[in-house]
Amino acid sequence: MTTSPVSSSPSGKPVPNGDASLEDLVIRDAEPEDFGRITEIYGHHVLHGLASFEERAPEIAELTSRWQHVRERGLPYLVAEIDDRVEGFAYAGAYRPRPAYRFTVEDTIYIAPDVVGKGAGRALLSELIRRCTALGYRQMVAVIGDSANVASIGLHARLGFRVAGTLQSAGFKLGRWVDSVIMQRGLGDGDGNFPEHDPGREK
Numbered sequence: 374m375t376t377s378p379v380s381s382s383p384s385g386k387p388v389p390n391g392d393a394s395l396e397d398l399v400i401r402d403a404e405p406e407d408f409g410r411i412t413e414i415y416g417h418h419v420l421h422g423l424a425s426f427e428e429r430a431p432e433i434a435e436l437t438s439r440w441q442h443v444r445e446r447g448l449p450y451l452v453a454e455i456d457d458r459v460e461g462f463a464y465a466g467a468y469r470p471r472p473a474y475r476f477t478v479e480d481t482i483y484i485a486p487d488v489v490g491k492g493a494g495r496a497l498l499s500e501l502i503r504r505c506t507a508l509g510y511r512q513m514v515a516v517i518g519d520s521a522n523v524a525s526i527g528l529h530a531r532l533g534f535r536v537a538g539t540l541q542s543a544g545f546k547l548g549r550w551v552d553s554v555i556m557q558r559g560l561g562d563g564d565g566n567f568p569e570h571d572p573g574r575e576k
């Protein structure tokens with residue numbers, strides 16, 4: 374298990390990833406035992422929000438299977454733990470399956486409703502970006518449900534993503550048309566040079 378990025382404050386207390394608003398925040402790799410809580414967090418956002426275009430909350434077995442798929446590809450699936458409780462998760466998946474997309478990943482991130490706006494999302498996504506960059510990926514894409522999702526658009530902008538475009542009314546959920554906002558940022562050298570290593574080919 375990899376645990377990061379908690380450091381010690383002068384008082385000896387852990388602090389999160391350069392953000393002083395949440396104490397005792399730990400970002401680490403997801404473990405099978407986390408999926409009860411992940412199912413609860415994601416289920417809330419599926420049923421009550423527009424960020425995900427799923428309409429039925431998936432069961433724990435389905436989310437565990439998605440996690441295994443992410444792991445099989447060697448991609449990161451992280452959780453944010455606050456006071457020993459999982460309060461959010463983020464992972465990277467293939468952006469699209471066709472092989473020429475192999476240097477591009479898509480991020481997914483959800484934070485428990487009680488702790489949004491406190492820095493957990495920024496800590497999780499920063500670590501996800503760091504991991505994907507280290508693996509040799511060159512672009513990260515966010516497909517954000519709802520152009521009114523200021524938290525997700527703000528989070529991604531804060532971490533260097535720019536809006537690549539908006540698919541107008543691409544979804545219909547909770548009784549209304551919903552846009553998809555596509556945001557993108559380069560990882561590492563981005564498109565500044567050609568890749569030395571080819572993570573898609575090594576899998």
Ligand SMILES: CC(C)(COP(=O)(O)OP(=O)(O)OC[C@H]1O[C@@H](n2cnc3c(N)ncnc32)[C@H](O)[C@@H]1OP(=O)(O)O)[C@@H](O)C(=O)NCCC(=O)NCCS
Nearest residue numbers: 424483484489490491492493494495523524525527528531
């Ligand atoms: C979107 C989400 C992951 C953001 O995580 P978070 O923990 O709430 O965000 P943070 O507190 O870490 O904020 C990080 C940055 O995002 C931006 N941000 C966060 N909430 C914001 C809001 N309501 N309005 C505008 N900007 C916001 C800010 O720039 C903030 O940086 P700052 O604290 O330096 O100002 C979280 O709110 C969430 O899970 N929302 C519901 C589901 C969702 O939309 N998931 C994303 C799917 S693409």
